[in-house]
Amino acid sequence: AQSVTQLGSHVSVSEGALVLLRCNYSSSVPPYLFWYVQYPNQGLQLLLKYTSAATLVKGINGFEAEFKKSETSFHLTKPSAHMSDAAEYFCAVSDREAGGGNKLTFGTGTQLKVEL
Amino acid sequence: KAGVTQTPRYLIKTRGQQVTLSCSPISGHRSVSWYQQTPGQGLQFLFEYFSETQRNKGNFPGRFSGRQFSNSRSEMNVSTLELGDSALYLCASSPGQVNTGELFFGEGSRLTVL
Numbered sequence A: 001a002q003s004v005t006q007l008g009s010h011v012s013v014s015e016g017a018l019v020l021l022r023c024n025y026s027s028s029v030p031p032y033l034f035w036y037v038q039y040p041n042q043g044l045q046l047l048l049k050y051t052s053a054a055t056l057v058k059g060i061n062g063f064e065a066e067f068k069k070s071e072t073s074f075h076l077t078k079p080s081a082h083m084s085d086a087a088e089y090f091c092a093v094s095d096r097e098a099g100g101g102n103k104l105t106f107g108t109g110t111q112l113k114v115e116l
Numbered sequence B: 001k002a003g004v005t006q007t008p009r010y011l012i013k014t015r016g017q018q019v020t021l022s023c024s025p026i027s028g029h030r031s032v033s034w035y036q037q038t039p040g041q042g043l044q045f046l047f048e049y050f051s052e053t054q055r056n057k058g059n060f061p062g063r064f065s066g067r068q069f070s071n072s073r074s075e076m077n078v079s080t081l082e083l084g085d086s087a088l089y090l091c092a093s094s095p096g097q098v099n100t101g102e103l104f105f106g107e108g109s110r111l112t113v114l
Helices: none
Strands: A003-007 A010-014 A019-026 A032-038 A044-050 A056-058 A064-068 A073-078 A087-094 A104-106 A110-115 B005-007 B010-013 B019-024 B031-038 B042-050 B053-057 B064-068 B074-078 B087-094 B109-113
Touching (some): A019 A087, A019 A110, A044 A073, A073 A087, B031 B074
Parallel strands (some): A010 A110
Antiparallel strands (some): A003 A019, A087 A104, B031 B042, B031 B087, B042 B053
């Protein structure tokens, strides 16, 4: 079964500092990978997705992620954190099944705190 | 374009009761998925419906069921509620048949079981 591991349940950065949230995947074949963000009392919102078109994926709000097959990683980064980035971030994986639906397996989440 | 709408947003039930949650997807979206979110287990896939047919199912007991109507609206039902069913239930819709994984989530229905 496919899975993702997020290292660090809580990450704290200063405003303007680099944001790095880590995600490693476990899959026998290159999967589809995603980062979602959840603000308090809201549902999840897609930040970006990797579907093999390019290893460096740019998303919304200045976030990007790089797919590294050799490291089985898909870490999320943002050059300069903003207070509004404080939220919980989830890495997710889905099977590359043709017509297989939208079953996502999520990581345990990383709570990002941004300090002044 | 209206987003995914879930009702009710909050509800309280007692053990042994049953509950029905509703989800209206984004207009034109034909796939609806349900997820359970708890502090202990995180986000877990319940099931997905496409064109009124269950396409995928997670590892939940038979007390959890769902259905989808011809207008793509979906409901999920939990019977014989247990304390552990307390959770945020998230519905997500997706445009089409292909597995894109790009889901549009509602704000959830927060269920408390006493």
